Amino acid sequence: MKTAENTEKEAAALLKDKKVRPSMIRVKVLKYLLDNRNHPTADRLFSALENEIPTLSRTSIYNTLKTFLDEGIVSEITIEDGNSRYDAFTGKHGHFICEKCGSVCDFDVKCATCAPESLKGYKINQEHVYLRGLCPNCIKSGGDGNEKNFRKKRCKKSS
Amino acid sequence: MKTAENTEKEAAALLKDKKVRPSMIRVKVLKYLLDNRNHPTADRLFSALENEIPTLSRTSIYNTLKTFLDEGIVSEITIEDGNSRYDAFTGKHGHFICEKCGSVCDFDVKCATCAPESLKGYKINQEHVYLRGLCPNCIKSGGDGNEKNFRKKRCKKSS
DNA sequence: CTCCGTTTTTGTATTAATTACAATTTTGTA
DNA sequence: TACAAAATTGTAATTAATACAAAAACGGAG
Ligand SMILES: [Mn+2]
Ligand SMILES: [Mn+2]
Ligand SMILES: [Zn+2]
Ligand SMILES: [Zn+2]
Numbered sequence: 001m002k003t004a005e006n007t008e009k010e011a012a013a014l015l016k017d018k019k020v021r022p023s024m025i026r027v028k029v030l031k032y033l034l035d036n037r038n039h040p041t042a043d044r045l046f047s048a049l050e051n052e053i054p055t056l057s058r059t060s061i062y063n064t065l066k067t068f069l070d071e072g073i074v075s076e077i078t079i080e081d082g083n084s085r086y087d088a089f090t091g092k093h094g095h096f097i098c099e100k101c102g103s104v105c106d107f108d109v110k111c112a113t114c115a116p117e118s119l120k121g122y123k124i125n126q127e128h129v130y131l132r133g134l135c136p137n138c139i140k141s142g143g144d145g146n147e148k149n150f151r152k153k154r155c156k157k158s159s
Numbered sequence: 160m161k162t163a164e165n166t167e168k169e170a171a172a173l174l175k176d177k178k179v180r181p182s183m184i185r186v187k188v189l190k191y192l193l194d195n196r197n198h199p200t201a202d203r204l205f206s207a208l209e210n211e212i213p214t215l216s217r218t219s220i221y222n223t224l225k226t227f228l229d230e231g232i233v234s235e236i237t238i239e240d241g242n243s244r245y246d247a248f249t250g251k252h253g254h255f256i257c258e259k260c261g262s263v264c265d266f267d268v269k270c271a272t273c274a275p276e277s278l279k280g281y282k283i284n285q286e287h288v289y290l291r292g293l294c295p296n297c298i299k300s301g302g303d304g305n306e307k308n309f310r311k312k313r314c315k316k317s318s
Numbered sequence: 319c320t321c322c323g324t325t326t327t328t329g330t331a332t333t334a335a336t337t338a339c340a341a342t343t344t345t346g347t348a
Numbered sequence: 349t350a351c352a353a354a355a356t357t358g359t360a361a362t363t364a365a366t367a368c369a370a371a372a373a374c375g376g377a378g
Pocket of ligand 3: 099134139
């Protein structure tokens with residue numbers, strides 16, 4: 001089975017592999033992302049780790065994520081405006097966001113969108129497929145999914 | 160041919176169709192989006208229209224866009240974090256953003272991503288396909304597309 | 319181990335997009 | 349024309365993200 005120690009070592013190894021010094025913060029951030037495929041925001045990462053690392057600062061989270069992005073260790077999910085989320089799972093997949101509860105989950109993208117011929121001459125670095133809608137939980141708990149205005153609200157906490 | 164007056168009428172008709180009162184601001188915003196398929200930000204819309212409507216306020220742009228979103232008249236493109244863009248072209252298509260110059264262009268999405276079976280029980284309202292990379296212009300003008308750190312900068316003006 | 323330059327982390331201030339909200343203006347209609 | 353409803357505006361507030369410089373931790377040479 002996969003123990004906590006295991007993912008910690010896995011994270012450290014992954015970082016060394018990419019020539020990123022495996023500092024405590026970096027390892028813990030990457031471990032969190034490997035253990036929790038919940039596509040956290042920077043703020044959620046901070047909240048999740050501030051107990052474990054009492055001196056942690058938000059700036060460190062942003063610095064760490066920027067390093068990871070530059071090295072291709074994580075990808076940024078901009079499915080929601082003004083709240084970037086991060087993903088360390090590198091396999092090709094799409095993201096679904098529930099417009100009511102804000103949770104983001106993965107799904108398989110079957111047919112590649114593949115570079116269309118109308119983009120000849122363009123260099124394509126990343127491909128993202130995003131779906132928006134309602135998750136089963138939110139469908140159950142009222143709301144037929146046709147309400148207007150279930151748009152993003154400005155709220156610090158989001159899952 | 161399509162005259163300026165024509166798109167103005169077209170915009171007004173589209174609004175009436177959706178039971179949205181075709182006020183001057185609403186018509187001009189929608190007309191701009193129909194005439195210019197450049198996926199403007201709220202700020203770009205404001206800049207484009209403030210001459211024509213000297214009393215215009217940014218809040219009105221935001222209000223207008225919110226109304227349009229609620230009525231499904233435009234869609235929001237969150238391809239870039241912290242800078243929503245808007246699109247009045249409702250046909251199914253994907254968006255490419257150049258990571259260097261920030262321009263956004265359309266492309267045809269051939270094969271539908273279509274609701275995957277792993278999302279049974281989910282209600283899907285929207286589908287977005289985003290590509291990121293370099294446009295031909297930016298490839299020409301130096302930069303092989305493999306630089307690190309050509310990520311978003313905080314800058315008011317972006318095309 | 320100690321010294322010293324490099325890297326990482328932190329704290330604070332700043333930027334900028336978006337929202338909240340109340341006041342004002344405009345509009346449609348009786 | 350008169351009045352209620354809707355649209356527009358201005359200002360203040362919120363908040364994610366960045367800039368930047370100071371402090372701390374690290375790591376190799378001697
Ligand atoms: Mn994912
Ligand atoms: Mn488009
Ligand atoms: Zn939900
Ligand atoms: Zn470009």
